[in-house]
Amino acid sequence: MKVLVPVKRVIDYNVKVRVKADGSGVDLANVKMSMNPFDEIAVEEAIRLKEKGVAEEVVAVSIGVKQAQETLRTALAMGADRAILVIAADDVHTDIEPLAVAKILKGVIDEEQPGLVLCGKQAIDNDMNATGQMLAALTGWSQATFASEVAIDGDSATVTREVDGGLQTIKVKMPAIISVDLRLNEPRYATLPNIMKAKKKPLDEKTAADYGVDTAPRLEIVKTGEPEERAAGIKVGSVDELVEKLKEAGAV
Amino acid sequence: MIAASLATSVSSGLGEEAMIFGQTDEHHMIADTVRSFVEKEIYHHEELVERTGEVPHEIAQEIKQKTIDLGFYACNFPESVGCAGLNHLEFALVERELGRGSMALTHFFGRPQNILMACEGEQVERYLMPAVRGEKMDALAMTEPGAGSDVRGMKCAAVRDGSDWVVNGTKHFISGAEHADFVIVFIATGEDQTPKGPKKRITAFLVDRGHPGFTIRDGYKSVSHRGYKNMILEFDDCRLPAEAVLGEVDGGFEVMNTWLYATRITVAAMSVGRARRVFDYALDYAATREQFGQKIGKFQGVSFQIADMITEIDAADLLTLASADRLDKGLPANREIASAKLYASEMLARVTDAAIQIHGGMGLMDDYPLERFWRDARVERIWDGTSEIQRHIISRDLLRALGA
Ligand SMILES: Cc1cc2nc3c(=O)[nH]c(=O)nc-3n(C[C@H](O)[C@H](O)[C@H](O)COP(=O)(O)OP(=O)(O)OC[C@H]3O[C@@H](n4cnc5c(N)ncnc54)[C@H](O)[C@@H]3O)c2cc1C
Numbered sequence: 043m044k045v046l047v048p049v050k051r052v053i054d055y056n057v058k059v060r061v062k063a064d065g066s067g068v069d070l071a072n073v074k075m076s077m078n079p080f081d082e083i084a085v086e087e088a089i090r091l092k093e094k095g096v097a098e099e100v101v102a103v104s105i106g107v108k109q110a111q112e113t114l115r116t117a118l119a120m121g122a123d124r125a126i127l128v129i130a131a132d133d134v135h136t137d138i139e140p141l142a143v144a145k146i147l148k149g150v151i152d153e154e155q156p157g158l159v160l161c162g163k164q165a166i167d168n169d170m171n172a173t174g175q176m177l178a179a180l181t182g183w184s185q186a187t188f189a190s191e192v193a194i195d196g197d198s199a200t201v202t203r204e205v206d207g208g209l210q211t212i213k214v215k216m217p218a219i220i221s222v223d224l225r226l227n228e229p230r231y232a233t234l235p236n237i238m239k240a241k242k243k244p245l246d247e248k249t250a251a252d253y254g255v256d257t258a259p260r261l262e263i264v265k266t267g268e269p270e271e272r273a274a275g276i277k278v279g280s281v282d283e284l285v286e287k288l289k290e291a292g293a294v
Numbered sequence: 295m296i297a298a299s300l301a302t303s304v305s306s307g308l309g310e311e312a313m314i315f316g317q318t319d320e321h322h323m324i325a326d327t328v329r330s331f332v333e334k335e336i337y338h339h340e341e342l343v344e345r346t347g348e349v350p351h352e353i354a355q356e357i358k359q360k361t362i363d364l365g366f367y368a369c370n371f372p373e374s375v376g377c378a379g380l381n382h383l384e385f386a387l388v389e390r391e392l393g394r395g396s397m398a399l400t401h402f403f404g405r406p407q408n409i410l411m412a413c414e415g416e417q418v419e420r421y422l423m424p425a426v427r428g429e430k431m432d433a434l435a436m437t438e439p440g441a442g443s444d445v446r447g448m449k450c451a452a453v454r455d456g457s458d459w460v461v462n463g464t465k466h467f468i469s470g471a472e473h474a475d476f477v478i479v480f481i482a483t484g485e486d487q488t489p490k491g492p493k494k495r496i497t498a499f500l501v502d503r504g505h506p507g508f509t510i511r512d513g514y515k516s517v518s519h520r521g522y523k524n525m526i527l528e529f530d531d532c533r534l535p536a537e538a539v540l541g542e543v544d545g546g547f548e549v550m551n552t553w554l555y556a557t558r559i560t561v562a563a564m565s566v567g568r569a570r571r572v573f574d575y576a577l578d579y580a581a582t583r584e585q586f587g588q589k590i591g592k593f594q595g596v597s598f599q600i601a602d603m604i605t606e607i608d609a610a611d612l613l614t615l616a617s618a619d620r621l622d623k624g625l626p627a628n629r630e631i632a633s634a635k636l637y638a639s640e641m642l643a644r645v646t647d648a649a650i651q652i653h654g655g656m657g658l659m660d661d662y663p664l665e666r667f668w669r670d671a672r673v674e675r676i677w678d679g680t681s682e683i684q685r686h687i688i689s690r691d692l693l694r695a696l697g698a
């Protein structure tokens with residue numbers, strides 16, 4: 043089985059995000075970018091499937107600007123076998139919307155015929171949480187979202203999902219799209235030999251046009267703003283006072 | 295050309311990888327991987343090491359094993375001995391990121407002395423291979439109570455007895471010797487009369503811990519790098535066989551010059567990494583601490599310090615990577631390495647001092663690690679050749695050629 047893992051280049055989770063002065067988005071020029079942490083978990087899971095002999099090949103794909111090549115090299119250094127870069131924008135500030143990404147991924151799936159797609163449940167930049175679901179709709183494949191445990195058994199997969207009330211276990215038919223959650227695994231560090239090998243692994247370059255997908259945005263971002271500053275707290279002297287203050291604030 | 299490979303340098307911000315130096319994706323991945331390793335596997339043990347002055351055995355073993363698993367152990371050694379074979383630039387990136395963490399702990403992210411590549415015959419299986427596999431740890435001893443900068447002034451001497459050598463003398467300030475299974479020791483093996491006076495001949499020896507007549511004992515308590523101890527080595531009629539000689543008899547300076555040439559880059563690179571860690575504290579504090587109703591970073595007296603700090607850090611980073619790159623390109627680099635070591639270690643002193651100034655009184659309290667960075671910075675200007683010795687190297691390199 044071949045596993046396809048879409049990975050997105052996003053602003054590093056350690057970086058303090060700066061909103062652009064005109065409110066059109068956040069400043070991405072000259073800041074550290076990394077692989078979306080949820081996608082790292084997806085890559086890790088795919089590599090584990092390969093190590094267990096469940097998967098034969100792990101293919102990482104990224105859709106975006108040319109610089110996403112670095113993100114793919116990270117996936118290759120972690121252990122993916124090859125990578126596909128679909129260039130869909132020139133400006134690092136252009137975010138390709140989930141539907142366009144899903145359509146391009148559908149094109150990649152048609153070409154590559156993987157048995158499984160493992161993707162992050164969302165990207166930490168815009169938190170859309172939509173690409174996996176849209177891709178399932180476009181392909182007609184089963185979907186299992188927010189996975190915290192994945193077991194592949196021939197032509198079905200048992201997936202534990204993190205839902206509001208706790209955990210839910212479902213069984214889906216393969217091929218499937220599985221979107222992964224934070225607790226599925228702890229991604230490995232790239233080993234030094236794998237970092238050095240990553241350069242030699244194949245990285246194919248394509249464009250959105252190769253898949254006949256129009257990536258023009260359908261959504262309009264009206265405004266991007268800073269999160270509200272947290273108001274200063276107060277110290278309370280006793281439990282009674284705490285309860286009183288909470289009541290005053292309408293919190294209890 | 296280095297200048298041509300200088301790409302844009304990324305503006306700094308919290309948690310950001312700072313410098314791009316004609317670097318490839320691999321360079322970034324190497325630096326990123328080591329950095330996250332240090333952040334995740336080293337930082338959380340630092341307080342314990344600071345408090346106790348010791349690295350617990352289990353923690354040391356854990357760091358070592360993880361480094362081995364990652365394929366980073368002895369990454370300064372070539373592929374011919376089963377290691378990663380990083381070049382000088384790549385290795386400088388590793389050292390730079392390790393410099394962020396406590397030296398007592400990063401010691402176990404093992405980088406044995408390159409000089410072990412001079413091992414021959416049975417020495418290969420006895421010292422070189424176990425060292426690069428992480429089975430044995432080494433230490434390197436030149437300095438004596440009476441011979442620091444003036445290495446040739448050493449008194450520790452070996453006298454021939456048949457095919458053996460009998461050694462007497464003392465070494466001090468020997469880092470990492472408490473963990474060492476064997477020590478590479480430079481010992482005087484004779485004296486030549488020259489027009490400038492007597493000149494010692496020096497030989498490198500490999501000496502096992504526990505060898506009769508050889509004692510490793512506790513040294514002094516240092517203000518810098520708590521937990522990264524320095525030890526005293528004593529030789530008391532210590533008998534060493536001919537096979538203990540590393541390189542040629544009387545060839546100590548040759549092995550030193552061949553292999554220890556580049557170690558000053560390590561001090562420079564580590565100073566840069568540590569300075570970047572310190573800088574992030576200073577930047578964050580300047581952006582959040584308020585006095586007189588505004589962020590202190592709004593006062594030029596503070597913000598200009600920030601500007602000077604990052605300028606010096608970037609300059610030291612470039613100087614360091616450029617000197618490593620010269621070695622990789624086979625260009626003469628002695629002066630450039632000396633400049634990098636000199637500038638980076640002195641930069642670290644200024645940056646840690648400024649970081650404390652920006653933090654005000656809190657900077658001195660051990661609630662913050664700043665006082666530690668400030669103490670740790672002090673030794674960088676002393677070991678691996680003092681600042682004065684580096685200035686000597688730099689100026690001689692320029693003036694000797696002019697006959698001055
Ligand atoms: C914590 C620590 C760990 C160390 N670890 C090791 C180790 O593992 N192995 C090892 O072999 N050594 C080690 N050293 C020794 C270190 O390399 C020496 O301390 C250093 O070379 C300086 O020697 P010294 O301390 O004897 O100072 P000295 O050489 O006595 O210098 C005293 C002062 O005189 C100045 N001076 C000396 N000569 C000149 C000159 N020609 N021109 C101008 N100024 C001069 C120096 O710059 C300095 O300011 C360590 C030192 C420390 C502090």
